[in-house]
Amino acid sequence: MKMPPDAILSARDLCFDYGNGQGVRRVSFDLWPGDVLGIVGESGSGKTTLLKLLGGLLAPSGGSLSYRETSGEVLDLLALPEARRRHLARTELGFVHQNPRDGLRLAVTAGGNVGERLMATGSRHYGRIRQSALDWLTRVEIDGARIDERPTEFSGGMQQRLQIARNLVSGPRLVLMDEPTGGLDVSVQARLLDLLRSLVADLGLSVVIVTHDLGVARLLADRLMVMQGGRVIEEGLTDQVLDDPREPYTQLLVSSVLAA
Amino acid sequence: MYVAVKGGEAAIDAAHAWLAEERRGDPSVAELGLDQIREQLGLAVDRVMAEASLHDPDLAALALKQAQGDVIEAVFLLRAYRTTLPRLAASLPVDTAKMAVERRISATFKDLPGGQILGPTYDYTHRLLDFALAAEGGEVPAAPKAKPGEGAMPRVLELLAGEGLMEREAPPEDETGPVPDLTREPLSFPAGRPLRLQAMARGDEGFLLALGYSTQRGYGRNHPFAGEIRQGEVSVEVEVPELGFAIDIGDIVLTECQSVNQFKGDATRPAQFTRGYGLVFGRGERKAMAMALVDRALRAEELGEAVQGPAQDEEFVLSHADNVEASGFVQHLKLPHYVDFQAELQLVRALRAKALKEAAE
Amino acid sequence: MSADSGYNFAYLDEQTKRMIRRALLKAVAVPGYQVPFASREMPLPYGWGTGGIQVTAAVLGPEDTLKVIDQGADDTTNAVSIRRFFARTAGVATTTRTIEASVIQTRHRIPETPLTEDQILVYQVPIPEPLRWLEPREAETRALHALGDYGVMQVELYEDIAIHGKIKRAYDYPVEVAGRYLTSPSPIPKFDNPKLSDCPALQLFGAGREKRIYAIPPYTAVRSLDFEDHPFAVDHPGHPCAICGDTDSFLDEIVIDDAGGRIFVCSDTDHCRERQEGQAHENAA
Numbered sequence: 017m018k019m020p021p022d023a024i025l026s027a028r029d030l031c032f033d034y035g036n037g038q039g040v041r042r043v044s045f046d047l048w049p050g051d052v053l054g055i056v057g058e059s060g061s062g063k064t065t066l067l068k069l070l071g072g073l074l075a076p077s078g079g080s081l082s083y084r085e086t087s088g089e090v091l092d093l094l095a096l097p098e099a100r101r102r103h104l105a106r107t108e109l110g111f112v113h114q115n116p117r118d119g120l121r122l123a124v125t126a127g128g129n130v131g132e133r134l135m136a137t138g139s140r141h142y143g144r145i146r147q148s149a150l151d152w153l154t155r156v157e158i159d160g161a162r163i164d165e166r167p168t169e170f171s172g173g174m175q176q177r178l179q180i181a182r183n184l185v186s187g188p189r190l191v192l193m194d195e196p197t198g199g200l201d202v203s204v205q206a207r208l209l210d211l212l213r214s215l216v217a218d219l220g221l222s223v224v225i226v227t228h229d230l231g232v233a234r235l236l237a238d239r240l241m242v243m244q245g246g247r248v249i250e251e252g253l254t255d256q257v258l259d260d261p262r263e264p265y266t267q268l269l270v271s272s273v274l275a276a
Numbered sequence: 277m278y279v280a281v282k283g284g285e286a287a288i289d290a291a292h293a294w295l296a297e298e299r300r301g302d303p304s305v306a307e308l309g310l311d312q313i314r315e316q317l318g319l320a321v322d323r324v325m326a327e328a329s330l331h332d333p334d335l336a337a338l339a340l341k342q343a344q345g346d347v348i349e350a351v352f353l354l355r356a357y358r359t360t361l362p363r364l365a366a367s368l369p370v371d372t373a374k375m376a377v378e379r380r381i382s383a384t385f386k387d388l389p390g391g392q393i394l395g396p397t398y399d400y401t402h403r404l405l406d407f408a409l410a411a412e413g414g415e416v417p418a419a420p421k422a423k424p425g426e427g428a429m430p431r432v433l434e435l436l437a438g439e440g441l442m443e444r445e446a447p448p449e450d451e452t453g454p455v456p457d458l459t460r461e462p463l464s465f466p467a468g469r470p471l472r473l474q475a476m477a478r479g480d481e482g483f484l485l486a487l488g489y490s491t492q493r494g495y496g497r498n499h500p501f502a503g504e505i506r507q508g509e510v511s512v513e514v515e516v517p518e519l520g521f522a523i524d525i526g527d528i529v530l531t532e533c534q535s536v537n538q539f540k541g542d543a544t545r546p547a548q549f550t551r552g553y554g555l556v557f558g559r560g561e562r563k564a565m566a567m568a569l570v571d572r573a574l575r576a577e578e579l580g581e582a583v584q585g586p587a588q589d590e591e592f593v594l595s596h597a598d599n600v601e602a603s604g605f606v607q608h609l610k611l612p613h614y615v616d617f618q619a620e621l622q623l624v625r626a627l628r629a630k631a632l633k634e635a636a637e
Numbered sequence: 638m639s640a641d642s643g644y645n646f647a648y649l650d651e652q653t654k655r656m657i658r659r660a661l662l663k664a665v666a667v668p669g670y671q672v673p674f675a676s677r678e679m680p681l682p683y684g685w686g687t688g689g690i691q692v693t694a695a696v697l698g699p700e701d702t703l704k705v706i707d708q709g710a711d712d713t714t715n716a717v718s719i720r721r722f723f724a725r726t727a728g729v730a731t732t733t734r735t736i737e738a739s740v741i742q743t744r745h746r747i748p749e750t751p752l753t754e755d756q757i758l759v760y761q762v763p764i765p766e767p768l769r770w771l772e773p774r775e776a777e778t779r780a781l782h783a784l785g786d787y788g789v790m791q792v793e794l795y796e797d798i799a800i801h802g803k804i805k806r807a808y809d810y811p812v813e814v815a816g817r818y819l820t821s822p823s824p825i826p827k828f829d830n831p832k833l834s835d836c837p838a839l840q841l842f843g844a845g846r847e848k849r850i851y852a853i854p855p856y857t858a859v860r861s862l863d864f865e866d867h868p869f870a871v872d873h874p875g876h877p878c879a880i881c882g883d884t885d886s887f888l889d890e891i892v893i894d895d896a897g898g899r900i901f902v903c904s905d906t907d908h909c910r911e912r913q914e915g916q917a918h919e920n921a922a
Contacts, residue, residue, distance in 0.1 A: 099784045106788075121792070127799055128792045135795065136788025142798055142864035164799050285717050352682070359678040360644065462673035462848040465776045591774055601846045604683030608763070611685065611715050614889055615708045615745045615904055619807035619826035621890065622872050627801055 019082045019090055024049050024190060024222050030069055030079035032062075040066050041246040042079070047190070052216060052223040054237030054254065056230060056269065062246035063226045064194055070224060071111045071192045072101060086189065106133045110183030110191035114198045116175035119182070120167045126153060126178055127163040133186040152181040156211060173204035177211065184215065191216075193225040197232055209235050230270065234258055242266045299344050313337035322529075322558025323347055327599065328354035329459065329478045330361075331528050331557055348480075352600045359459065366455065368513045368522055372532045372555075373431055375508040382432045383502040384536055390429030393422070395507060396559075432504035433534050433551055442536070442549045465591050472574055472594060473567075477556060479597030481563040487587040488569035496573045496585030500552065503536035507559055531556050533564040537572050539579055550579060647694040647727040653677055657695035657850070661841060664852035669814025670782070671765050676848040686719055686744060687845030689761035693723065693742045696757055696841070702730045704738035709746035709887065709904035716744070735907050745808070747829040749886045749908035752838035754855060760823045762844040765851065767811045767821040787819050790862065798867055810869075813860045814853055827861070828871050828887045834859035876901040881912035 019026045025047040033039040040062045047053055055063045068074040070081065072093065081093040086108065096104070105111070113119040120129055130149040131139075139145050150160045156177035158170075167175050176196060183191060196212065197205040213236055216223055227233050233240055233254060240257045242250040242265070250263045261267045300307070314321055314337040324336040328351045336354055343349035379395025382388060394400075396419075408414060436442035458474045467475070476484060491498060509529055513522040535552040539545075552572025554564035573587040586592050596602060645651065653675075660674035679687040697703065703723055707716035711733040719742060720731050732738050735750040744761040752758060768778045771789050781787065790811060797805040804810075810827035814820045822833055823842060833840065833853060840853040853859060863869040877884045879900040886908055888901040903909035 098780070099786075102784060102786060124792060124796060125799055128796050131795055132788055132792050135791035136786070140791075140863075140865050142795065143866045145795065145864075146799070284712055284714075285721070288714060288717060288721075352678075355678040356680040360648075360650065362650075459675075459678070461675050464673060465774075591776065595775075600678065601683045604685060604687075605763070605846055606684075607682060608684030611744075612708045612713050613745070613824075615826055615887070616808040616824050618888070618890055618904070619828065622874060623805065623807040626872065627803075627805075630802060 019084065020046050022049070023047060024051075024084050025070070025224075026080075026082045027070070028080045030066065030076050030081065032065055032069055032074060032076050034065075038062065038065075039246050040069060040076070043243075043246075043248055044079075045241060045248070045251070047222050047224065049189070049222055050220045052221075052225065052236055052238045054233040054240045055224065055226045055243060056228065056233050056240055057243035058269070059228065061243040063228075063243050065246075066243070067192050067194050067224065067226045071109075072105065073111075083190070103137070106136050107186050108189050110186075110188040112176075112179055112183055112191065112193040112196050114195040116167070116172070116179040119179040120175065122166065122168050125164045125166055126158065126170070129167065129178060129182045130185050132182065137186065148185055149181075152185050153178075155184075155215070156181045157207075171204075173200055173208060176200065176208060180212070180215070184219070187219075188221070190222045190224075193223060195227055195229075196225070197227075197229065205232075212236060230258060242269065299342070308341055310334055310337040310341060313340050319559060320345070320347060320350075322556075322560050323481060323563070324350045324354060326557040326560050326563065327351040327478055327480065328358060330354050330358040348599050348603050352603070355600055363460075365514045365516075367525070368515060370510045370512060370528075370530065372506065372510060372530065373429075375429075375506055375510045375530070375532075376527075377429055377506050377508040379507040380429060380504070381502070382504045384432060384504075385435075388430075388432060388435070397561075429506075431506075431534070433536065436503075436536070436549060440548070442551065443539070445551075463594060465594075467590060467594055469571075469575070472590065473553065473555070473571060475594045475597055476554075476567045476570060479567075480599035480602070481560065481566070483597050483599070483602075484563060484566040484570055487573070487593060488566035490585055491569050491573045491587045494585075496576065496583075496588040498552075498569075498572050498576075498581070499538040500569055500572065501536040502565065503534045503551070505531070505533045505561060505564065507531045507561065529558050531559055531561050531564045533561070533568040535565075535568040535572055550575070644726050646699070647697050647723065647729075648680075649677065649691065649694045653691075654695045657691055660850045661692065661695065661852065664841070664850050665839070665854050667818075668854055668857050669812075669818030669820040669851060671844075671849040671851045673848055674850050676845045679845065681718070681722065683846035684763060685715060686742070686761040688843030688847075688850070689742050689744070689759050689845075690719060690722070690843075691845060692759045692841050692843035692850065693740060694727075696759070697723065697727055697729060697740055699727070699729065701739045702732050702737055703727075704732050704735065704741045704907075705743075706741065706746060706748070706905075706907075707744040708889070709748075710906040712906065733907050734911075745824050745826075746887070746904060747825055747832045749903070749905045750911070752836055754837045756838040758836075758838050758840045760825075760840065760842045762821065762823045762842050762847075762849070764809075765821055765842065765844040765847050765849040767809075767819050782818060785817065787813075790819060794862060794864070798864070804863070804867065804869075811862050813862060815857050816860075819862075820851065820853075820859075822859075826887055827869075828873075830859075830861045830869070831871065874901060878903045878909060878912075881909045881916070883909070883912055 023046040028044045029042045030040055031042055038060060043066055055066060057063045065074065069076045083091045083093050085091060127146060127149040130152050131145040134145050134148060150163060153160050153163060158174055158177055167178055170178060197208050200208065209232060225236055237254045240251060240254050241248045242257065242263065244265050250257060250266050257266065258270055261270050314333045317340065320340055321333050321336045324339055324347060325331050335357065339350035339353040342353060377393060379397060380390065380393045382392065433442050437444055456471050458471060463471065509527040511524045511527050514525050515522045533554040537550045537552060539550040540547050550572065552568040554567030554571060556564045570587050570593060574590055574593060576583050576588040583589060656675055660672045664670065664672045676688065677691060679690055681687055681690060705716045705720040707713040710716065723729055724731055735748045739755060740757050740759065741748065742759040766778050768781055768790060771793060772778050794804050797803065806827065808826045809821055809824040810830055812820050812822050812830065812833060822830060835856055835858065837855050839855055842851045861869040874888045876888060878886060878888055880902050883903060886903045886905060889904045890899055890901055892899050
């Protein structure tokens with residue numbers, strides 16, 4: 017497949033069918049370095065399924081997915097050998113689950129959780145691994161004194177920040193996020209959004225973020241794709257889509273946010 | 277003192293002699309004959325044959341005698357013998373449709389072609405100790421038995437399948453290909469249904485019973501009905517290449533259970549009943565039923581059901597169903613572990629010393 | 638036909654031995670890789686050395702001299718039982734002297750006496766999968782091995798240091814064989830781990846219940862997992878053997894009274910006897 021020369025991720029005609037009429041139908045898009053793409057829509061619109069296809073958690077029934085490595089080499093993510101895929105998933109890619117319990121090892125300390133990617137890619141110096149873990153805990157505003165505690169002792173917001181640190185420690189270029197602020201209290205959400213926004217900007221990350229919360233989308237995303245029934249029905253710059261929606265469905269989505 | 281810790285050959289010999297004495301019991305009581313065990317403890321003999329995967333009532337009786345009635349120990353003895361036997365031939369699949377049925381019941385239809393046959397069952401006995409059995413020499417009057425069915429006795433599930441209500445068993449991919457043999461090839465996962473059934477047929481009855489029971493209590497529920505249970509003799513046939521046709525080498529008693537389970541259908545398949553299958557040597561009906569429940573539970577993934585209970589987890593079931601393996605590994609804890617324990621002792625002492633030193637500082 | 642008529646030499650039939658030898662060849666060709674094999678039911682219980690026995694039966698010839706140890710000792714009951722099994726079914730010579738043996742079957746120890754190129758050390762293995770406690774599923778652990786994906790084990794060691802200040806594994810300490818496969822050395826004390834590496838003898842591992850065989854060929858590098866700044870180290874007990882006075886061998890602790898009295902003696906009974914004999918000789922001279 018042809019990939020625009022400066023894109024980092026390109027999807028073409030991605031499809032997935034759950035067998036009950038739901039799924040993802042022929043979704044295509046390009047993602048650029050430093051680009052934050054929000055995917056919005058009601059539950060059942062296919063947005064989380066799309067993210068799982070991008071993250072390799074589900075195998076699409078059709079379409080193509082290409083990724084440009086740091087080296088410039090273009091990889092066909094759907095045909096990548098398992099060893100290569102796992103390596104990529106713990107170096108250049110990140111996946112932040114809605115429920116931090118799905119993305120953390122609950123029986124392992126905070127330090128071990130953050131250090132895992134480093135160890136999986138060959139780090140064998142305990143002191144340096146621990147220092148990196150400490151640095152990252154600090155960056156996500158977790159007290160370094162809690163490095164040897166297990167995530168089960170953390171609040172929901174802290175668990176989510178720990179999951180983010182665990183992903184960012186390897187210096188990924190592309191991070192996929194599934195409702196990262198879902199399930200958190202409003203005040204906790206605000207703090208996490210602030211943190212995410214500054215991290216994304218500081219690190220120049222490319223991000224695909226799925227959310228049903230248009231407030232989150234407005235704060236984080238540069239561009240939006242609106243999904244309905246497994247299809248992308250509208251896309252554009254965030255402000256443009258939210259302030260001047262073209263599709264009636266998008267108008268409904270936006271107005272419900274205004275009502276709320 | 278040091279010698280007392282470590283055993284010796286003399287101790288082992290003495291232990292074996294003592295065991296022989298215990299096994300014989302009071303010498304003034306008549307010794308058990310293998311024929312007595314075979315004829316009067318038939319269900320124990322059946323279970324030993326089933327879990328040892330060897331149909332030989334006389335050797336199973338010997339194993340039971342040698343093991344003082346410990347069924348798992350007897351299974352172990354018979355298995356260790358079985359493994360030394362040459363494989364002369366593989367029989368043709370036995371045809372349970374042609375079984376000389378002694379017992380046949382269906383919980384899904386009140387009556388059906390061939391009828392319901394109760395046969396020799398404990399089902400409706402009142403579990404009252406029969407003190408008459410304690411007295412010896414009682415004559416047992418002949419039981420009234422119906423003549424073996426003249427007409428056909430179609431399998432209940434085939435009646436449903438005829439209407440399209442019951443799934444058809446998918447034929448094996450290679451009809452003439454070799455049947456996998458668990459005792460000759462290492463088990464690997466995913467194992468597939470033929471190997472699963474083989475493992476369960478020789479698996480521990482208690483383990484399968486507990487797992488089957490767990491599916492009825494919500495750990496992987498699949499709405500079973502006892503579609504049909506049949507028990508009786510089938511003939512075993514072997515094809516002799518020199519002759520070019522199959523010859524009958526004898527009859528064995530089998531118990532077969534087919535369960536009828538619900539399946540709500542999916543994108544490609546309309547709603548239909550599905551089946552679970554159990555087959556064991558002899559009259560091990562409890563085992564055949566438990567096996568059918570677990571067989572169906574293990575098909576969860578194939579049928580697109582959520583895997584939630586241990587009975588639906590192929591690796592869990594097959595890795596733990598074998599009682600000879602389980603018994604050996606549980607009991608190996610009796611073997612000396614003082615090297616490992618010594619290493620642990622050193623470690624715990626070092627960790628404690630470190631902690632106490634830090635606390636003192 | 639063997640000493641005990643009715644069974645083949647060393648109990649197993651020749652076809653089974655060939656099957657095991659094929660697995661052994663593969664194991665030697667891919668050091669540290671667990672080769673599935675069709676483990677037979679043995680007349681000894683699973684967990685009591687059926688894997689080691691099958692490997693020994695497959696490599697044993699009539700000219701061999703067999704030594705069997707359990708916890709380092711020749712006279713522990715299970716060692717006696719296995720030695721008798723082969724004396725009975727193979728009629729081979731047996732010995733308690735490490736230097737005289739051509740095949741040594743062991744449970745939980747490596748002899749103190751250095752092994753030679755003419756010897757084979759056969760280990761009895763209860764759980765061959767070093768990742769089993771971290772991942773119970775065979776399908777997944779096999780994928781982790783195939784991909785060399787061992788980060789999860791390193792995390793486990795990190796946790797030990799973070800919480801306890803040191804790696805908390807006293808036995809069955811995981812190793813990397815020939816720079817590739819993560820391997821269980823069987824439950825030997827980590828005291829014995831350095832002997833695994835660059836050993837002149839062929840080391841074979843048999844797990845009967847789990848149906849796996851693996852090997853460390855002669856002179857293969859074996860690395861005990863560690864961190865650069867927390868290198869693998871052996872703990873010495875800090876006592877001499879109460880009988881032979883050795884300060885460098887692995888010691889058993891024997892409780893001698895109910896007032897906390899204890900002595901430490903060599904776990905390797907042959908090694909201890911040799912030293913005692915050497916001392917008696919010196920004293921006589």
